[in-house]
Amino acid sequence: MARTLGDTALKAKEADAASVRPKPRLDLFKFVPFRLNRLAAEVSSALAVEYQERHGLDIPAWRVLATLGFRNDACSAQFISQCTRTHKSTISRAVTALLHDGLIERVENEADRREFRLQLTGKGRALYEELFPQLLRREDEILSCLSAQERKQLSALLGKIEQSLDLIQTSEEADAKQAY
Amino acid sequence: MARTLGDTALKAKEADAASVRPKPRLDLFKFVPFRLNRLAAEVSSALAVEYQERHGLDIPAWRVLATLGFRNDACSAQFISQCTRTHKSTISRAVTALLHDGLIERVENEADRREFRLQLTGKGRALYEELFPQLLRREDEILSCLSAQERKQLSALLGKIEQSLDLIQTSEEADAKQAY
């Protein structure tokens, strides 16, 4: 039947059709891609308070810090770029800034002098240790509207979508790519 | 057992601590805000193919089109800005472009000459009618990894978070604000 319609002339038909099938209309508010965008933007800005205002970090810098802080060993900019899905030029700039602030340091890789191994300095680690609990707390606040079970559900659902989009990039896979 | 760990000096402590509490570490891959960001970006670029490459629309323009297409009556730029949560200057530029392309038209509002009522032209509506099924199909593809029930779950969970972030802006509320 008449599926997509900009009504006007179709009010009558709708009366009987409506009960049959929920005629597809594009309601932005129900459109998952739109909702994801909006939600991500909102959550980001809620978190930005922590690292941005309070510590002068922007999102890319925070991603570098978080990646290095999580894996205690040094890794390349390429690696960070891959596993955070952030453009390498963006990571490059963040690395430059963090080096300048003395939060990370880089050591030449004897085996391959094109790349540098990045790692947190003492100062960087201190910042990381201070920052991540705050961020976890924020995440917790944001998800406080969900029960424990619902959070698990959400995580699982996001995981499924990520996986189907081939977005998943476990630390292990990234390691594999990096070919230690 | 020991869940996420960047090991090194902590192997021993973890052994007994792990069973007690899942010591918080910040794994970006489990950090919901990060995941939302990444997912939203990926989904957006997947959808962009439809309206961008195929029809030369960018995201803001598409949002204007979608808002006007969904509600068949004319509405103001302000209204679109509010309900899509897009900055008014961004909407303004999108509107300019769409006017130029003859996809929308604007009529002066006699009651308040500061604002303009925007509506789709025939051409604009045709594009909308062509585009939104494609986008729904895309959304469907992206969510194809979820069962019908899981989709409902996802929608409900997103809804809860949106609500708790006061992100919800139903058409009705927006209407109210707009004060017809």
Added chain:
DNA sequence: GCTAGATAGTCTCACGTGCAACTATCTTGG
């Protein structure tokens, strides 16, 4: 062992977007 192609990281350029100032218009209080 040299050349061709891949890869790590940097840098320039163009562009989209948020902010804030600005104009025009409306509203409210004296």
Added chain:
DNA sequence: CCAAGATAGTTGCACGTGAGACTATCTAGC
């Protein structure tokens, strides 16, 4: 009915970021 403040929409500016060129280095094949 005028002045002060609010609101709709536009525009200039600054900034962050992705694309892609570029340099240096590594690797593979002849």
